[in-house]
Amino acid sequence: MKEQKSGQISRRDFMGGAAAAMAFAIIPGCVPRRRPVYTPPSEKLNVAGVGIGGMGRRNLLEIAGFELNEEKEYVPKEQPGENIVALCDVDDEFAAEVYELFPKAKKYRDFRKMLEKQKDIDAVVIATPDHTHAVIAMAAMQLGKHVYVQKPLTHSIYEARMLTKAARKYKVATQMGNQGHSGEGARLICEWIADGAIGQVREVHAWTNRPIWPQGIDRPKDTPPVPKTLDWDLWLGPAPKRPYHPLYHPRFWRGWWDFGNGALGDMACHVLDPVFWALKLENPTSVEACVSHYSYMVEGKAWGQIDEVRDSYPRASIVRYEFAASEGRGPLKLTWYDGGLKPARPDELEPGRPLEQSKSNALIIGDKGIIRHGEYGDSPRIIPEAKMKAYKLPPKTIPRIEGSHEQNWVEACKGGKAACSNFDYSGPFTEMVLLGNIALRYPGERLEWDSKKMKVTNLPQANEYVHHHYRAGWTL
Amino acid sequence: MKNRESPSIVSLGRSSCSGKQQNGRISRRDFVRGAAAAAAFTIVPRHVLGGPGHTPPSEKLNIAVIGAGGRGSDDIRAVSTENIVALCDVDDRRAAHTFNTYPKAKKYRDFRKMLEKEKSIEAVIVASPDHTHAVAAMMAIKMKKHVFCEKPLAHSVYEARMLTEAARKHKVQTQMGNQGHSSDRIRMLCEWIADGAIGKVTEVHAWSDRPAGGNPWSTFPVMARPKDTPPVPSTLDWDLWLGPVKYRPYHPIYCPMTWRGWWDFGCGALGDMGCHILDPAFWALKLGHPINIQATTTHWKPEESSETFPRASIVRYEFPARGDMSPVKLTWYDGRLKPPIPECFEPNRRTGNNGAILIGEKAAIMHDSHGASGLRIVPESKMREYKLPPKTIPRVKEGDLGHEQDWVRACKDGKPASSNFDYGGPLTEMVLLGVAAMRVKDRKLEWDGENMRFKNSERANELIQPPYREGWTL
Numbered sequence: 001m002k003e004q005k006s007g008q009i010s011r012r013d014f015m016g017g018a019a020a021a022m023a024f025a026i027i028p029g030c031v032p033r034r035r036p037v038y039t040p041p042s043e044k045l046n047v048a049g050v051g052i053g054g055m056g057r058r059n060l061l062e063i064a065g066f067e068l069n070e071e072k073e074y075v076p077k078e079q080p081g082e083n084i085v086a087l088c089d090v091d092d093e094f095a096a097e098v099y100e101l102f103p104k105a106k107k108y109r110d111f112r113k114m115l116e117k118q119k120d121i122d123a124v125v126i127a128t129p130d131h132t133h134a135v136i137a138m139a140a141m142q143l144g145k146h147v148y149v150q151k152p153l154t155h156s157i158y159e160a161r162m163l164t165k166a167a168r169k170y171k172v173a174t175q176m177g178n179q180g181h182s183g184e185g186a187r188l189i190c191e192w193i194a195d196g197a198i199g200q201v202r203e204v205h206a207w208t209n210r211p212i213w214p215q216g217i218d219r220p221k222d223t224p225p226v227p228k229t230l231d232w233d234l235w236l237g238p239a240p241k242r243p244y245h246p247l248y249h250p251r252f253w254r255g256w257w258d259f260g261n262g263a264l265g266d267m268a269c270h271v272l273d274p275v276f277w278a279l280k281l282e283n284p285t286s287v288e289a290c291v292s293h294y295s296y297m298v299e300g301k302a303w304g305q306i307d308e309v310r311d312s313y314p315r316a317s318i319v320r321y322e323f324a325a326s327e328g329r330g331p332l333k334l335t336w337y338d339g340g341l342k343p344a345r346p347d348e349l350e351p352g353r354p355l356e357q358s359k360s361n362a363l364i365i366g367d368k369g370i371i372r373h374g375e376y377g378d379s380p381r382i383i384p385e386a387k388m389k390a391y392k393l394p395p396k397t398i399p400r401i402e403g404s405h406e407q408n409w410v411e412a413c414k415g416g417k418a419a420c421s422n423f424d425y426s427g428p429f430t431e432m433v434l435l436g437n438i439a440l441r442y443p444g445e446r447l448e449w450d451s452k453k454m455k456v457t458n459l460p461q462a463n464e465y466v467h468h469h470y471r472a473g474w475t476l
Numbered sequence: 477m478k479n480r481e482s483p484s485i486v487s488l489g490r491s492s493c494s495g496k497q498q499n500g501r502i503s504r505r506d507f508v509r510g511a512a513a514a515a516a517f518t519i520v521p522r523h524v525l526g527g528p529g530h531t532p533p534s535e536k537l538n539i540a541v542i543g544a545g546g547r548g549s550d551d552i553r554a555v556s557t558e559n560i561v562a563l564c565d566v567d568d569r570r571a572a573h574t575f576n577t578y579p580k581a582k583k584y585r586d587f588r589k590m591l592e593k594e595k596s597i598e599a600v601i602v603a604s605p606d607h608t609h610a611v612a613a614m615m616a617i618k619m620k621k622h623v624f625c626e627k628p629l630a631h632s633v634y635e636a637r638m639l640t641e642a643a644r645k646h647k648v649q650t651q652m653g654n655q656g657h658s659s660d661r662i663r664m665l666c667e668w669i670a671d672g673a674i675g676k677v678t679e680v681h682a683w684s685d686r687p688a689g690g691n692p693w694s695t696f697p698v699m700a701r702p703k704d705t706p707p708v709p710s711t712l713d714w715d716l717w718l719g720p721v722k723y724r725p726y727h728p729i730y731c732p733m734t735w736r737g738w739w740d741f742g743c744g745a746l747g748d749m750g751c752h753i754l755d756p757a758f759w760a761l762k763l764g765h766p767i768n769i770q771a772t773t774t775h776w777k778p779e780e781s782s783e784t785f786p787r788a789s790i791v792r793y794e795f796p797a798r799g800d801m802s803p804v805k806l807t808w809y810d811g812r813l814k815p816p817i818p819e820c821f822e823p824n825r826r827t828g829n830n831g832a833i834l835i836g837e838k839a840a841i842m843h844d845s846h847g848a849s850g851l852r853i854v855p856e857s858k859m860r861e862y863k864l865p866p867k868t869i870p871r872v873k874e875g876d877l878g879h880e881q882d883w884v885r886a887c888k889d890g891k892p893a894s895s896n897f898d899y900g901g902p903l904t905e906m907v908l909l910g911v912a913a914m915r916v917k918d919r920k921l922e923w924d925g926e927n928m929r930f931k932n933s934e935r936a937n938e939l940i941q942p943p944y945r946e947g948w949t950l
Binding site: 209216288290291292293315316318320337339340341342343344345347351355356443444446458 | 685687688770772773774775776786787788790792809811812813814816817823826827918919920932
């Protein structure tokens with residue numbers, strides 16, 4: 001047995017856990033069930049995965065109780081995890097490795113058929129590209145399945161709101177895949193801010209090295225053949241039809257308006273999570289953005305017309321949110337930078353100490369101090385370090401999550417407490433993040449936002465982007 | 477040979493500088509009076525005016541132009557009242573049109589040969605790419621020629637400082653080519669600020685759409701150094717084009733148009749447009765040396781664009797209190813990035829593609845590029861209720877259209893033009909400090925302006941005075 005690391009289970013704990021599970025085994029699994037179907041802790045959850053080649057693979061392996069061995073191969077842990085009963089992916093080749101890892105799982109290309117045919121599914125892990133999250137999650141929830149959905153929860157604000165409502169209505173266990181939300185860092189930040197460690201928060205600056213995929217480019221004109229292993233029409237799902245191109249699938253869909261949510265949608269769900277949690281930033285009053293250019297000339301190819309952002313997200317952007325004073329917080333400004341742009345270096349940061357500690361970072365600036373933290377809310381520190389050392393840490397009042405973010409959800413599926421990033425939290429969080437992307441479409445305009453009415457109040461045309469635009473045959 | 481013919485009435489009218497003027501235009505009466513005044517001057521013998529190189533107003537200046545084919549061709553038109561005695565360009569084809577327009581002018585490829593041989597040259601216009609401004613201007617200054625140099629004055633802070641000092645030492649008349657500096661509007665802005673129109677100014681934001689302006693002159697490449705090595709056109713002296721810069725093979729991506737985007741040759745969006753857009757704030761707020769500079773930029777991956785300016789950047793400067801003026805934070809945005817929409821903006825107000833906003837305690841002043849064009853106090857209600865102060869700063873005849881002629885005037889009457897190197901040098905230094913900060917980005921670089929050194933970065937100090945290729949000196 002390997003040495004215990006945080007989030008892993010020691011042999012002794014395992015035995016204890018096994019004994020505890022045995023004790024629970026007397027609860028019959030066959031008491032009359034109503035939706036939602038909570039699986040007793042003594043039983044294994046039947047989990048399906050949709051979109052399994054990328055992040056889904058990691059989520060499923062964690063849920064199924066796999067770990068990496070010394071040869072960097074995934075092998076089952078001594079303590080078995082949940083049952084992976086069904087796997088769905090539109091790309092056989094991309095999914096092949098996961099198919100092999102779970103030979104007993106039934107294989108599907110179309111999640112609708114999977115949900116229709118396979119009745120034993122209790123819970124669904126959704127890790128497809130952003131543009132299909134909502135339709136899949138909604139279909140699963142309507143059937144009473146618990147869902148774990150990769151971040152950002154959806155592709156549009158409207159979808160996020162609908163999923164949040166649906167999760168409540170169908171009383172299913174939900175979790176968004178912003179795994180930092182299960183971490184220690186996010187909790188410390190919340191506790192410190194509540195303790196007044198940095199006073200009233202006035203400004204937040206967050207930045208990421210993303211995009212690390214193509215953005216600010218035009219739609220490809222060539223139309224290579226669709227690989228035989230891929231169902232392109234299903235990959236598109238509710239998105240408008242367009243010819244297949246490897247610039248979309250499998251790796252680069254994030255950069256395209258129709259499929260992804262750009263750098264902001266990808267990373268803000270991690271790096272803004274602690275401050276969103278600490279200050280309940282559900283109701284931005286306004287948002288504005290500026291974007292770097294988009295032209296052919298940047299590639300040195302030809303004099304380009306400078307098109308406004310049209311098909312793909314910009315290379316770099318700054319998104320500026322404003323929040324009015326609200327319960328427990330003063331008015332504050334939140335600024336997002338991507339594409340390599342960063343905020344000004346605070347004077348409080350010691351000379352020689354790097355501005356950043358990971359590829360995405362945040363500075364939470366209060367009137368009495370500054371907290372700096374990394375991509376997943378990890379390693380928060382008050383700066384300067386002398387101030388951190390002088391700070392008397394407050395008691396840990398927020399319950400800690402033992403085990404992984406996925407396990408936190410599995411426990412919820414089995415009737416435990418709601419998972420920490422369930423949709424009541426992550427739905428409004430995703431809405432706030434995606435509002436920034438609407439601003440990207442109108443550089444230089446300050447969009448005033450009424451979050452209750454889910455409306456941009458001063459630029460009616462922007463509301464088009466609050467909603468989704470589904471292809472015929474697809475509904476939420 | 478100096479042309480000693482009586483100047484025509486028209487050229488007298490353009491080069492004389494008497495008479496009241498309104499809106500930079502000259503009335504018929506003023507014109508006539510000016511002509512008469514100029515005519516009166518013709519009797520003053522040249523030696524009476526004294527001083528090295530002072531050409532009496534009655535005489536034409538003998539001007540040479542370095543970089544005659546590009547921007548230089550515009551500058552020449554503006555001084556066509558004078559004798560264009562020599563033209564220099566390393567690119568015969570690009571300069572052909574200018575060469576043909578001035579058939580009497582001697583043609584050169586190498587400015588060093590031109591300055592050595594053409595003894596009649598009194599004044600030189602330098603309009604070559606940025607990386608050769610300083611060597612050309614310095615040689616001319618040392619030979620006591622007056623110099624008009626396109627903006628930015630130089631390619632490095634050191635060069636800008638040396639040119640400024642040399643111009644003073646050799647007592648020549650200079651002008652940087654930031655033509656907006658001759659406008660009435662920039663003077664109005666200075667007067668308004670001095671008048672306290674918006675209170676103490678604490679923040680300045682300035683922005684440019686370059687390097688993504690969308691036009692051939694405003695769009696620069698962001699790319700790796702090209703690997704192909706097309707042959708050098710027979711009409712181009714590539715080695716001379718490179719001048720003091722380290723050798724690299726010819727490629728049309730550098731020359732003639734898009735050299736601005738390459739670190740080695742140009743100064744990027746900030747160097748190109750900062751000299752226009754930051755000019756009003758620099759003058760009105762007497763900014764001088766910043767105390768620190770930090771920049772952030774979009775990625776530049778070594779394999780992708782380590783040799784070109786980034787797609788977009790933000791440069792943040794801090795200036796200390798100056799006399800009774802408050803400390804100022806100045807932020808530059810390029811590549812279409814913009815500052816936050818200021819709180820004083822009315823709902824319908826928008827920013828242009830290039831411009832700046834000076835934020836004071838009481839209101840703000842917004843303007844576009846080039847000499848504070850489109851100058852307004854914001855909000856508009858404050859503009860309307862503002863009682864304009866008296867015009868205390870002398871106007872330049874014909875405003876920004878008279879920028880080159882104002883230098884011609886200075887060469888003749890010995891009274892400095894307004895963007896002479898004592899002004900244009902420090903303005904260029906400020907701009908080029910931002911360029912250096914981009915290359916040592918995300919660090920707060922502390923600047924000791926007096927000693928021309930960063931206090932906390934040797935890497936940045938190396939960028940203050942990049943080495944020249946062998947055979948070239950300042």
